[in-house]
Amino acid sequence: MALFRGAGGEAPPSTGLRTGCRGETRDSQVFPGGAAGDAQPLRPDSPLAQPAEGGDILPLLVRGVRYEARGVALVDGLSLDLRAGGRTVLLGPNGAGKSLTLRLCHGLLRPHAGEVRWLGPDAARARDFQAMAFQRPVLLRRTALANVTYALSLKGIARPARRKLALRALERTGLLALAHRQARVLSAGEQQRLALARAWALRPRVLFLDEPTANLDPAACRAVEAIIEAVDAAGSKILMTTHDLGQARRMADEVLFMHRGRLLEQTPAAEFFERPRSDEARSFLRGELLQ
Amino acid sequence: MSCGIVRGMIAVRLMRRWAWTVLRSSVLVAAVLAASLPARVSPQAAGARYIVLASTTSTENSGLFAHILPRFTAKTGIAVRVVAKGTGQALRIARNGDADVVLVHHRSAEERFVAEGHGVERRDVMYNDFVLIGPAGDPAAIHGLRDAPGAFAQIAATGAPFVSRGDDSGTHRAEQRLWQLAGIDVREASGTWYRETGAGMGTTLNIAAAMGAYTLVDRGTWLSFKNRGDLRILVQGDRRLFNPYGVILVNPDKHPHVKAEEGRAFIDWLTGEEGQLAIASFRVDGQQAFFPNAR
Amino acid sequence: MSDSITAFGRAWALIAAADATLIEIILLTLRVSVSAVAVAAAAGLPLGGALALYRFPGRRAVVVALNALMGLPPVVVGLAVYLLLSRSGPLAPLGLLFTPAAMIIAQIVLVTPIVAALTQQVIEDLWEEYGEQLRSLGAGPGRAVFTLLRDARYSLLTAVLAGFGRAIAEVGAVLIVGGNIAHVTRVMTTAIALETSKGDLALALGLGLILIALSVSVNAMAYGIRDYARLRHG
Numbered sequence: 038m039a040l041f042r043g044a045g046g047e048a049p050p051s052t053g054l055r056t057g058c059r060g061e062t063r064d065s066q067v068f069p070g071g072a073a074g075d076a077q078p079l080r081p082d083s084p085l086a087q088p089a090e091g092g093d094i095l096p097l098l099v100r101g102v103r104y105e106a107r108g109v110a111l112v113d114g115l116s117l118d119l120r121a122g123g124r125t126v127l128l129g130p131n132g133a134g135k136s137l138t139l140r141l142c143h144g145l146l147r148p149h150a151g152e153v154r155w156l157g158p159d160a161a162r163a164r165d166f167q168a169m170a171f172q173r174p175v176l177l178r179r180t181a182l183a184n185v186t187y188a189l190s191l192k193g194i195a196r197p198a199r200r201k202l203a204l205r206a207l208e209r210t211g212l213l214a215l216a217h218r219q220a221r222v223l224s225a226g227e228q229q230r231l232a233l234a235r236a237w238a239l240r241p242r243v244l245f246l247d248e249p250t251a252n253l254d255p256a257a258c259r260a261v262e263a264i265i266e267a268v269d270a271a272g273s274k275i276l277m278t279t280h281d282l283g284q285a286r287r288m289a290d291e292v293l294f295m296h297r298g299r300l301l302e303q304t305p306a307a308e309f310f311e312r313p314r315s316d317e318a319r320s321f322l323r324g325e326l327l328q
Numbered sequence: 329m330s331c332g333i334v335r336g337m338i339a340v341r342l343m344r345r346w347a348w349t350v351l352r353s354s355v356l357v358a359a360v361l362a363a364s365l366p367a368r369v370s371p372q373a374a375g376a377r378y379i380v381l382a383s384t385t386s387t388e389n390s391g392l393f394a395h396i397l398p399r400f401t402a403k404t405g406i407a408v409r410v411v412a413k414g415t416g417q418a419l420r421i422a423r424n425g426d427a428d429v430v431l432v433h434h435r436s437a438e439e440r441f442v443a444e445g446h447g448v449e450r451r452d453v454m455y456n457d458f459v460l461i462g463p464a465g466d467p468a469a470i471h472g473l474r475d476a477p478g479a480f481a482q483i484a485a486t487g488a489p490f491v492s493r494g495d496d497s498g499t500h501r502a503e504q505r506l507w508q509l510a511g512i513d514v515r516e517a518s519g520t521w522y523r524e525t526g527a528g529m530g531t532t533l534n535i536a537a538a539m540g541a542y543t544l545v546d547r548g549t550w551l552s553f554k555n556r557g558d559l560r561i562l563v564q565g566d567r568r569l570f571n572p573y574g575v576i577l578v579n580p581d582k583h584p585h586v587k588a589e590e591g592r593a594f595i596d597w598l599t600g601e602e603g604q605l606a607i608a609s610f611r612v613d614g615q616q617a618f619f620p621n622a623r
Numbered sequence: 624m625s626d627s628i629t630a631f632g633r634a635w636a637l638i639a640a641a642d643a644t645l646i647e648i649i650l651l652t653l654r655v656s657v658s659a660v661a662v663a664a665a666a667g668l669p670l671g672g673a674l675a676l677y678r679f680p681g682r683r684a685v686v687v688a689l690n691a692l693m694g695l696p697p698v699v700v701g702l703a704v705y706l707l708l709s710r711s712g713p714l715a716p717l718g719l720l721f722t723p724a725a726m727i728i729a730q731i732v733l734v735t736p737i738v739a740a741l742t743q744q745v746i747e748d749l750w751e752e753y754g755e756q757l758r759s760l761g762a763g764p765g766r767a768v769f770t771l772l773r774d775a776r777y778s779l780l781t782a783v784l785a786g787f788g789r790a791i792a793e794v795g796a797v798l799i800v801g802g803n804i805a806h807v808t809r810v811m812t813t814a815i816a817l818e819t820s821k822g823d824l825a826l827a828l829g830l831g832l833i834l835i836a837l838s839v840s841v842n843a844m845a846y847g848i849r850d851y852a853r854l855r856h857g
Contacts, residue, residue, distance in 0.1 A: 164761060168760075178773070178774045389821050394805075409804040425715075530822055552821065
């Protein structure tokens with residue numbers, strides 16, 4: 038009878054500086070001062086190389102979704118299909134509804150109209166195979182390692198396996214040396230990497246990322262992008278938002294372009310950046326202010 | 329980074345962790361210790377044998393109990409735990425069965441208590457007397473009167489402030505009887521010159537001292553009271569100011585848990601030779617505060 | 624005026640002489656209040672946390688009631704506990720009236736709403752920050768409550784200290800259920816009330832100064848621990 042309190046209202050507007058990762062070459066050192074194990078190609082036998090057994094939850098079907106706050110529709114008429122594999126980037130100016138769309142897909146928000154449906158054979162357990170990292174990483178007041186094992190314990194993973202998986206995730210994200218440091222005293226970049234390590238340790242089929250590099254300097258930003266690429270390479274579907282066009286160009290296989298709560302196009306990345314279909318996307322790509 | 333440095337860092341971290349754990353657990357241990365600390369052993373608390381004595385603030389505050397009870401405990405090994413309230417409240421506590429013995433000072437209430445079957449038998453213990461005190465200025469000009477009701481009437485006539493206990497205590501009831509004898513209905517004056525504190529004797533005296541008001545007080549409490557200001561005894565010696573104390577065992581037939589044996593031992597001692605001598609030997613500022621009168 | 628000056632002298636003399644009765648009273652005071660606060664925290668922290676996260680019909684009423692209970696009059700609590708524990712009351716067989724246990728019970732009743740209400744506010748604020756992440760990780764409300772309590776532990780120390788302050792400074796309830804029996808249920812506040820009623824205002828004030836010092840040092844210790852831990856845990 039007790040209802041778990043859901044987040045209400047609107048997602049906080051992003052206030053992060055547009056530092057972006059521009060100017061960085063893709064093959065610059067991934068983790069500044071990185072420890073052993075950084076960004077090595079994953080061995081096929083690594084538990085992180087494969088998503089957890091089962092977990093075929095994709096594709097995701099979104100149809101006619103509307104979400105409103107205080108009577109104002111912030112997302113409306115949203116329909117999209119999310120298929121397995123690759124990196125889909127949600128693009129659009131501030132207030133376009135990108136973050137809300139992520140939360141609606143992830144199930145943190147319930148739409149006021151329309152439906153969000155997982156169509157894969159394991160759809161009934163869809164929640165178990167998703168993870169999300171937020172613009173501002175929310176870390177618990179405990180060690181980096183304990184932050185990861187905590188998330189694993191919530192998935193019902195036994196204690197010895199937890200530690201092993203967590204250490205592996207820290208290793209893959211270059212945080213092994215910081216495993217026993219308090220999470221809250223890490224640098225902003227390290228915190229975001231830890232949030233990604235925690236998400237990755239859960240071996241999600243779909244990883245949602247909300248402006249994962251918005252508050253980071255270029256080096257930290259590159260490190261985060263490298264992790265996202267590695268997660269993708271390990272077989273997880275990525276759905277991320279960004280308002281950084283450079284990042285979108287580097288990361289996207291597919292672009293979802295949103296403007297004023299509506300999805301204007303769902304286009305393969307190459308095509309989107311060459312020949313955007315909508316006027317708004319063209320203006321956006323030219324760096325013009327959109328009303 | 330060399331192995332030695334790494335090892336050193338790990339050692340430092342381990343030590344810090346250890347120190348933190350020790351700190352945390354010591355706080356916990358301290359809390360548990362504080363919680364489980366036994367009350368410090370003292371003659372009053374030590375024995376498993378004790379009785380609860382519901383009594384009045386006058387006997388406790390004057391220091392009488394501190395003077396006589398250790399003698400009883402030394403002789404019998406029975407500790408006496410005194411709950412000091414007004415007479416009315418003390419009798420109510422006893423009526424609920426929350427005390428084993430009562431020692432109070434309002435004869436008719438005591439007799440009713442026994443008649444209603446709450447107590448076994450009332451015995452005389454001691455007496456002292458009430459005194460009427462007031463500011464040195466004495467606006468009602470009652471100083472030296474021998475007639476207490478007459479003094480009360482004069483206070484009422486001048487409308488000089490009078491502070492009443494107003495708490496259904498023995499002193500309060502004695503005071504009300506004096507107003508009755510003076511033919512004055514103080515209920516009408518309540519809130520004007522007649523002020524009811526609804527508090528114990530000490531609090532009432534503090535208020536009287538602050539207000540420069542008249543009040544009725546038993547001599548024992550008055551003698552031991554320290555914050556007198558310019559209050560002094562103005563009227564005393566009227567036989568109607570007589571203040572007798574009685575002791576009653578709470579009826580074990582009504583309240584089976586009452587420690588009848590220990591309670592009787594206390595009453596026998598108090599009304600016996602030793603107890604009576606102990607009462608007589610109690611002095612406040614060199615003056616005898618209570619006069620034994622057990623038969 | 625002179626009373627307040629002599630009060631310092633009296634307080635100092637009592638402390639300097641390590642007066643046995645004073646030490647006994649201080650230890651009993653700490654024992655009663657620490658025990659009461661420990662129990663109140665054990666009950667109030669989860670209760671406040673649960674109230675912050677669970678949604679159920681009548682929740683608002685419970686929250687309002689809880690906040691109102693923070694200002695529960697001690698005398699009423701004392702009277703209620705007295706009636707419960709009295710030999711004529713429902714809990715008569717326990718025989719707890721006029722014992723330290725009765726005082727602990729009364730203080731638990733006084734302190735638990737304070738701890739719970741303050742906890743609820745702290746946890747609700749923290750939930751703003753953690754809510755989405757914890758729900759994303761699949762934490763149910765029960766698990767979330769304990770995670771939040773753990774992460775808010777240094778802020779919650781303030782809630783517990785507020786409860787402790789209330790407990791150690793309270794006189795109305797412990798006077799009624801404890802009876803202010805010398806060497807058995809006499810704590811700092813009832814001793815102060817007694818000395819006041821004896822008209823020994825200097826001694827009463829002196830005891831009051833010692834009580835304040837006691838309260839200040841407990842708080843200083845707790846805040847010291849909190850600040851150190853915050854520095855360490857971020």
